[in-house]
Amino acid sequence: MSDCCAPNANGTKSYALPNAAADDCCAVAPAQTHPTSQTTCPVCGVKGKSVDTQTVKAMLDVSLRTLQAGVYRFCRAESCQVVYFGDRGDVYTEDDLRERVHQKHPNAADVFVCYCFRHTPGSIQRELLFSGTSTVVAQVNDGIQAGQCACEIRNPQGSCCLGNITTTVKRVQKSLVLVAA
Numbered sequence: 518m519s520d521c522c523a524p525n526a527n528g529t530k531s532y533a534l535p536n537a538a539a540d541d542c543c544a545v546a547p548a549q550t551h552p553t554s555q556t557t558c559p560v561c562g563v564k565g566k567s568v569d570t571q572t573v574k575a576m577l578d579v580s581l582r583t584l585q586a587g588v589y590r591f592c593r594a595e596s597c598q599v600v601y602f603g604d605r606g607d608v609y610t611e612d613d614l615r616e617r618v619h620q621k622h623p624n625a626a627d628v629f630v631c632y633c634f635r636h637t638p639g640s641i642q643r644e645l646l647f648s649g650t651s652t653v654v655a656q657v658n659d660g661i662q663a664g665q666c667a668c669e670i671r672n673p674q675g676s677c678c679l680g681n682i683t684t685t686v687k688r689v690q691k692s693l694v695l696v697a698a
């Protein structure tokens with residue numbers, strides 16, 4: 518078994534310039550320290566959902582951060598500051614983004630749940646208090662039917678918000694007091 522890292526027979530190692538050693542088995546490539554199979558957030562360990570590079574690009578405040586080439590995932594953990602992490606070890610927090618992220622503040626009245634049609638927990642609560650019912654899911658469905666959705670560039674999670682809206686409507690409903698049947 519030959520080992521390129523083993524000392525030569527005379528007891529000395531051989532050296533080469535870094536460029537010349539690019540294919541050397543001893544060179545540590547970034548891909549080896551951060552394998553493309555990195556599926557969990559490097560900070561909180563929660564499994565991330567893969568997200569299109571276009572979403573990360575659209576969300577990033579490019580005056581602050583430059584996007585590295587690579588494959589990105591979305592960390593949905595509320596307690597974790599990381600929003601995106603790449604397979605090369607780079608992480609982006611909410612401070613690097615143009616939008617505040619629903620998953621990081623699911624109860625904040627003014628953070629969008631639906632980024633395309635701009636619904637928030639606050640607007641959902643106002644409608645429930647005013648009319649006793651929520652039309653948000655129907656409104657969003659109509660918007661989707663009409664082809665007005667662009668979740669991949671508007672929503673930090675890069676996918677449709679309907680599941681989050683359904684959860685939020687239920688949660689807001691629960692938080693209110695039923696005053697009349």
Ligand SMILES: [Zn+2]
Nearest residue numbers: 558561592597
């Ligand atoms: Zn995380």
